[in-house]
Amino acid sequence: MSAPVKHRILVLDDDESVRDVFIVMLREKGYEVATAENGFDALLKLKDVVIPDVIISDLNMPKMSGFEFLSVVRRRFPKISVIASSGAYGSRAVPTGVLADAFYAKGEDHPDTLLNSVATLIQTSTEQASAHQCGSAPVWIPPNGKDSNGIPYIVITCTECLRSFPLNVTKEENPEVLETPCPFCLNTVKYIIDFSLSVFSPTKVKLVPVISRKDTAR
Numbered sequence: 001m002s003a004p005v006k007h008r009i010l011v012l013d014d015d016e017s018v019r020d021v022f023i024v025m026l027r028e029k030g031y032e033v034a035t036a037e038n039g040f041d042a043l044l045k046l047k048d049v050v051i052p053d054v055i056i057s058d059l060n061m062p063k064m065s066g067f068e069f070l071s072v073v074r075r076r077f078p079k080i081s082v083i084a085s086s087g088a089y090g091s092r093a094v095p096t097g098v099l100a101d102a103f104y105a106k107g108e109d110h111p112d113t114l115l116n117s118v119a120t121l122i123q124t125s126t127e128q129a130s131a132h133q134c135g136s137a138p139v140w141i142p143p144n145g146k147d148s149n150g151i152p153y154i155v156i157t158c159t160e161c162l163r164s165f166p167l168n169v170t171k172e173e174n175p176e177v178l179e180t181p182c183p184f185c186l187n188t189v190k191y192i193i194d195f196s197l198s199v200f201s202p203t204k205v206k207l208v209p210v211i212s213r214k215d216t217a218r
Contacts, residue, residue, distance in 0.1 A: 007122050008032045010052040012042050012069065013085070014061045018106070022056065025111055026118070039064025043072065052080065054121050056114070059086040059098065067098060067194050068140035074099040075139075075159070078132035081121035083114070097138075097176055097192045101128055138177045138190035143169060156180065160187035169193060 009031045011022045019035045026033045034049060036042035038061040046052075055073060059066035070082055084100035087107045094103045102117040121128060141154045144166075152169040163184045179188050 006030060006032045007054070008034065008050060008052040009118065010034050010036065010042060010045060010055045012036045012038065012056065012061065012066065013058040014038055015058075018058070022114075025115060029115060029118075031118070038062055039066065039069030039072070042069060046073075046077065051077065053125065054118050055080055055082045056085055056104070056118075057082060057100075059084055059095070060088065065140070065142075065194055067192070068142065070099045071138060071140040071192070074132060079125070081125055081128045083117055083121070085114075097140075099138075138192050140192050140194045142194045154191075154193060156189055156191055158182040158185060158187055158189055160189075161185040 009026050011019055011026070011033060012035070013019050013022070014037050023033050023035065034045055034052065036045050039057075040063050042055075042057070043064075055070075057066040057070055061069075066084060066086075070084065073080060073082060082100045083102045083104055084094060084098045085104045085106055086095075087105070089095050089103070089105055092103055092105060092109065092113075094100050101121055104114045104117065139156070139159065141156060143152055144155050146152050147166075147168070153166050154169055155164050155166050157164045161182060161184050163182070165183055167180060177190055177192055179190055181187070182189055
């Protein structure tokens with residue numbers, strides 16, 4: 001009799017203690033777990049290892065934020081279901097502009113909430129994949145600096161012709177989907193400006209390790 005197939009979960013968080021807690025929680029339920037420290041690290045894992053069934057990603061991380069990473073995942077790996085995770089939001093609703101199927105509020109939600117979300121997304125993976133492919137995902141773009149006149153700008157890469165062009169940013173907006181025509185091919189590029197690395201980042205939430213029943217019985 002063949003062994004049941006283990007579902008694979010990829011966990012992203014720049015806090016090692018959070019990754020460790022998630023590993024314990026998920027492996028207790030029989031999942032295979034891989035981890036990454038940030039979006040760039042995760043993209044390398046997606047190239048080198050078997051594609052996971054579900055990704056759990058923190059939002060505020062160095063090098064490549066979860067906002068930007070999830071946007072890349074939606075465009076390149078639309079069949080993967082994703083859960084955004086953060087201690088900066090108290091609501092269970094997916095934050096505006098975040099391309100995720102579910103949200104886990106660290107420090108607010110019970111661990112079972114995360115486990116139930118993982119199980120539900122695995123069960124509905126086909127439906128989720130179809131929904132992801134129906135629409136185009138906006139590009140999350142970090143600010144690039146200031147031009148010679150001191151005006152902040154971003155550099156946008158067209159999703160159609162792949163040519164890049166600068167665009168001035170007059171003020172920091174709440175995360176929302178914006179649009180601009182590509183000056184080269186006139187394709188409409190959807191984008192969101194990622195100010196997550198330039199604004200105040202809330203104190204990280206410390207998670208309490210999950211102790212299994214096996215451990216308490218010893």
